[in-house]
Amino acid sequence: MRSRAVLTLIIVVLAVIGAGLYVLVRPTGAESRPVAGPEETATAYLAAWEGSDIGAMSRLVADTPADFAERHLAFSRDLDIESLDLIPGTLRRHGGQVAELPFQGVRGIRDLGAWPFASTLRLVRRDGRWKVLWTPETLHPALKDGGRIRLKEVPGPAVELVTRSGTRFPRDSGAESYLGMLGADLEGGGSGYALEAVRTDGTVQELAAFAPPSARRVRTTFSRPVQAAAARALDGVDSPAAIVAVKADTGEVLALADRLGGELGGQGAIRGLYPPGSTFKVVTAAALLSRGLTPDSRVSCPATYTPPNGRPFTNAGGHAAPGTTTLTGAFAVSCNTTFAEQSVRLLSAGGLVDAAELFGFNKDIEGPGVCGTVKPHGNADELGADAIGQNSVVASPLCMALVTAAVQDGSWRQPVMTGRRGKG
Structure with a gap:
């Protein structure tokens, strides 16, 4: 019995010791969670x-x-x-x-x-x-090393301008400066973005780039064959010259070329203002027709015409028509004396400026470029000079192309260089 009791006691003690060891190794509560590695x-x-x-x-x-x-x-x-x-x-x-x-x-x-x-x-x-x-x-x-990271907008590619038929312009089209101007005025294909690290010393490092959409293709009104013909027509021309071709029934510009040097950024054909000279007689003729003359009206074309208290007007080469000629005939030979005399006779009270404004003068061009100006005359000399495209009259080559287009179509139209407008 004694030995069994001793054995039982030993087992109990060991159990208690074991339980104590367990308590020491595995405490309870919040402290029982293992420490994270x-x-x-x-x-x-x-x-x-x-x-x-x-x-x-x-x-x-x-x-x-x-x-x-x-x-x-x-x-x-x-x-x-x-x-x-x-x-x-x-x-x-x-x-x-x-x-x-x-x-x-x-x-x-x-x-x-x-x-x-x-x-x-x-x-x-x-x-x-x-x-x-x-x-x-x-x-x-x-x-x-400090600094910051920024998201920076990066301008996208410029638009790609193509001809009215969708073809690319040749490298030497003669219209490069005008196309550059048009492209700058149009929105490109959208912006890209760059992620940049800007360090404390101000240096910048690009971390990533998000490319913009591809260039947007925009059709111009330019005709490739007409543009090529305009450029060829000026080959070898040394004196100042410009060509503007316009589609009369829409105002679409088909070609631009010039030999005006670097004037006005190479865009003298649409931005330069020059005395139009005898080409302005188209406007003067319209003013005279509005005052009662007809194409068959008989007019004189003397070698010299002097307004009352004024200076004499002459014709190129001393030209004179014997007797009288028709207004059409005087126009055909660009008779300065006819147009000066008839303007002083019929337009002294006004009318030349009004007629000019029907052809775009004294107006703003909706697109790139300028047209021209005509000021009210102060005396007969000024009126006679205005009538033959001198004195106060200045115009761009674009403006005079629009004048001739208006005569052909019957209506003056604003010029168009991108997209299409009207018929055709």
């Missing part, structure tokens, strides 16, 4: 970061910066980030107190796409727990 801490941090749980992130950081939350919010806000995917790599330990976890990330930028990056979580053991050693470099390696 560096890999678990890193994984938890990345998961919280993906979920934008800044509170959970900050609890896993050693010495959390005061602006930790604002840095993350501002980073996402300024770069318009709408998603974040993080893929952990393989943990590397450096002794028992330090570790690092490289990871890959992809940020989604609204309307632009994916922005991949790679960084490293550095971890340290503090007070028996693994924590993330956070620096701005954790957000992106480009922030290692």
Whole structure:
């Protein structure tokens, strides 16, 4: 009996000792949770970061910066980030107190796409727990030495201008300066964007680029064969000259070429104002017809005409028509004296400026270019000179092309250089 009792006592003591050992090894309550290793801490941090749980992130950081939350919010806000995917790599330990976890990330930028990056979580053991050693470099390696990352708009390619039939212009079309002007006035294919790291010393490094859409192709009204003919017509011309071809029933410009040097950016045919001379007699003839003359009206074409108290007007080469001729005949030989005399006789009270404005003078051109101006005359001399395209009258080659187009079609039209308008 005694031996059995002793044996029973020994078993009880061992059981008690075993229970005591269990209590020592496995305490109860909150302290029973195992301490997370560096890999678990890193994984938890990345998961919280993906979920934008800044509170959970900050609890896993050693010495959390005061602006930790604002840095993350501002980073996402300024770069318009709408998603974040993080893929952990393989943990590397450096002794028992330090570790690092490289990871890959992809940020989604609204309307632009994916922005991949790679960084490293550095971890340290503090007070028996693994924590993330956070620096701005954790957000992106480009922030290692401070600075910021910005999203910068980059202008897209200029529009590609083509002929009215959709073909490209030849390199030596003769219209290069005009096409450059038109392209600059049109919106291109949209903007691209670049992500740039701006360092504290002001230097900039491009981190990623989001290409703009391809160049937008825009048809002009230019005709390739007409443009080629205009350019050829000026080959070998040394004196100032310009050619503007216009489709009369629409106002579409079919060709532009000039030998005006670099004047007005090489766009003298549409921006330059010059005395139109006898070409203005088209406008003067219209004014005279509105005052009662007809194409068959008999008029004189003397070698010299002198207005009352004025200076004499003469014809080129001393030309004179014996007796009288028709208004049509005087127009055909560009008789200065006829148009000066008839204007003084019929337009002294006004009418020349009104007629000119029907042909685009003193008006704004809706597109690129200018037309011309005519001022009210102060005396007969000024009126006679205005009537033959001198004195106050100036016009662009474009303006005079529109004048002749208006005569052919019966209506003056604004010029068009891109797109199409009206018939044809």
